[in-house]
Amino acid sequence: MHWSKQMIPTLRDVPQEAEIPSHQLMLRAGLIRKLSAGLYTFLPLGLKALKNVEQIVREEMDRAGALEVLMPALQTQDLWERSGRFGVMEEVMFKMNDRQNRLMVLGPTHEEVITELVAREISSYRQLPKNFYQIQNKFRDEIRPRFGLMRVKEFIMKDAYSFDVDTKAAEVSYQAMYAAYEHIFKRCGLRTTAVEADTGAMGGKASHEFMVVADAGEDGLVQCNQCTYAANVEQAESKGSPEPLSENDNRPLEEVATVNLRTIEEVAQFLKVPESRLIKTLIYSVDDKPVAVLVPGNRDVNEVKLARVLQAENLQLANDETVKKVTGASVGFAGGVGLSIPVYADLNLEGYKGAVIGGNKRDTHLLHVDIARDIQVTVYTDISFSKDKDSCPRCEGVLHEKRGIEVGHVFKLGTAYSKKLGAMYLDTHGKQQPTVMGCYGIGISRTLQAVIEQRHDKDGIQWPISLAPYPIQVLVLNPQHAESVEVAERLISDLTGIGVEVLYDDRDERPGVKFKDADLIGIPIRVSVGKRSCGKGVLEIKCREEKDVHEIKTANALDYLKTMIEKLNQALKPI
RNA sequence: CGGGGCGUAGCUCAGCCUGGUAGAGCGCUACGUUCGGGACGUAGAAGCCGUGGGUUCAAAUCCCGCCGCCCCGACCA
CATH class of the missing domain: 3.30.930.10 (Bira Bifunctional Protein; Domain 2)
Structure with missing residues (x-):
């Protein structure tokens, strides 16, 4: 081409x-x-x-x-009604009516x-x-x-x-x-x-x-x-973090004033403790019933896991009104202590001592929380997102x-x-x-x-030969130079003869432009023909992924290229 | 849908704050000189300044609405 x-x-x-x-x-x-x-x-x-x-x-x-x-x-909507998925999928589907006014979906x-x-x-x-x-x-x-x-x-x-x-x-x-x-x-x-x-x-x-x-x-x-x-x-x-999160603290609960400090970050900074020392308390509405969910301050609730644990159809963070009703305080000061609703605690919290939690009272948090002593936990279960550097749940390794x-x-x-x-x-x-x-x-x-995304460098794409639009690209550096053209076209005809499709850069452009474009479009093998190489009786062959240019005697080029293609293909063979 | 950004020549962008002749580089066309890693010169073509309204003697520029595009989030096989 x-x-x-x-x-x-x-x-x-x-x-x-x-x-x-x-x-x-x-x-x-x-x-x-x-x-x-x-x-x-x-x-x-x-x-x-x-x-x-x-x-x-x-x-x-x-x-x-x-x-x-x-x-x-193009499909009919009723099919989706029958599978019961129309409800969940409706939002992502393109819908239209046919001339009989039947609802169709793509x-x-x-x-x-x-x-x-x-x-x-x-x-x-x-x-x-x-x-x-x-x-x-x-x-x-x-x-x-x-x-x-x-x-x-x-x-x-x-x-x-x-x-x-x-x-x-x-x-x-x-x-x-x-x-x-x-x-x-x-x-x-x-x-x-x-x-x-x-x-x-x-x-x-x-x-x-x-x-x-x-x-x-x-x-x-x-x-x-x-x-x-x-x-x-x-x-x-989540098997949790290998670093110890709690400390041995047997002091009784103590209220501390945290005026207008609602976020984990604010409270942790104010009390000068790491965020992991806090217990984050979230009130969820699960099929319209409130439940409390506790996770370490430096972790987030994984709602997918939570829904699975609760076997919930419908799960969402409770609105402000519910939070007030359940905890007696506005959002930001909810805590697990003394709640009368089910409390689901993340596995990471088991045995937590010396923790900080919302006081269920405006502008108040509690210190020295011992989760076993102070909180009525319904069940400890895995409900938080895994994090970088957590322990592997299968072995002694570390997750990244x-x-x-x-x-x-x-x-x-x-x-x-x-x-x-x-x-x-x-x-x-x-x-x-x-x-x-x-x-x-x-x-x-x-x-x-x-x-x-995985195979490129600063100059352009690096196609694997299996996907490349063409396996080989031939550049004629100077289309005015008859010998170059002749050598190039003979090679191309030889390659075509053995079933190899070639992209032939025949444009009347400066060599630099051709080289840049060749790198950009990323054809795996580049053959350049110019006055210089013709004079030496060679072709310059370069792999897109390698730096070096190989000078190959024109007579041997076809075999050389065949081997090269074979080698590139070999590297992509499944085991 | 919430937050942020951007719409000016095919592409990248300046001009907008402070209203008054629509610009640059690349690309494109022609000619000449060049010719091994994105050349140079000369001459050109090319823009409803996203769109609708408003303010004004006058709007790319100020104000309001809408549309489109990009990013973050929420959401999602």
Whole structure:
């Protein structure tokens, strides 16, 4: 492909709209252009790379025995009513009416559609297991699209759904997908970390997210420095901090005036104690009943964990009025002592002594709190967020907090959808059973951007050869120099002959411009031809990821390049 | 949706405070000189100053509304 015939609108300046490196580079390298917030056009180079991701995903899904289908993006609302998810998902769905005034939605995901299909088509254990996948556009009315392709309103996703006869068989399907995901991301040149995750609005029993560790990530995760434990912070078990939080203090409770000091920070500063010495008391409304929640002053309540512990449908911080009624004081002075509502205390607080807590009285806190002595705790349980440097819940190691981009997610769904939508089969005894489901997503477009986020330098993208729009780029430094052109075109024709697609920078530009653009768009192998190299009878070959330029005799160049491509491919082979 | 910022040429931005001829660099077109890491000269094209209203003799500039975009938060497979 001649550069002059391609459409590669590289930019010298960073567009104002882009903040993170991968987003900036996608725009500058001419991969994408924005139509509107959260909506992007893929330009030719971006589309080629995207299709390469798709192809890898397709190959690995096929290899894992999944069957490709394509479901409609446009769906009827009643399907969502039947699964009972219309309520939870309504906010993110684009909705419209057809000409018969039926309410339609653009699919944010496809559990409903596939389960409906399976309900109709599968009726016997003999037809199971099955795993269906598709690569298709999903639509979500995101509250805040951001970071280029990271979070958008329309994006490309691979979603797969497995159906099994029982939990044990479903586990096999789950593991097969987990393994396929490891292969996929490895082939994409990504380093990912699989973390235990919350299942959120998907429902279901267990899940893992595949994270690309990056500062620009939207999710927090913790990872053990010794064992393999890693989890989303939403989910991570908290074994607490290794540092001792309390001191041996057997003095009786004592009131202290804390006039207008409401926040943990203010009180800690005033009393000159570390924030961890305070006990944070929060009043929650749980399905309209108040409960008190106690966590160390330096930790935050994890509402996901809390909701799980309380088996709550609806959980929110209580309003000021309730707080006053329950504690007798306004927000800021609530404390766990002497409350007549259930008190849930974080595990980290067990055995706390010498603590400080709100006095349930305006402008008052209590000193020398001994939680066992002074507070009627209903139960100690894990309800706070894990923090950097917490002890690992699995071993003696220490957890480290990182940011991650979620590129894939695998869920064990159980039978919730199959029961609601009637995806039943007859077992060997002729009994009706619900299929046991799993679902597995990969953000294709997001993965593409995550690769750039992880593989770039100050000059531009560093594509893995598996995703690169072209594996090789040939620069003719001076198109006026007939011999250069001749040498270049002969090489290109040789490469094309063995099935290697080449980007040929034939533009009448100064060499510097071509070098800069080559680095920016990140083609893995660069071959330059100029007067100098022609004089020596060599070609200059450089790997985008390496510094050194290799001078290779023109006659040997083809073999050299073949080996180089092979080597680059080899490095991306899954184990 | 709450908080913050920004909308002026294709891109990056100045001009706005203190109202009076719409600017720079890059990019683009033509010609010439150049030609191994984003060249130089000359001549050009290109802007409803986001949008609607108001104030004023006069608005890119001051005031009000709206729209769009970006960031933080809340929210979210």
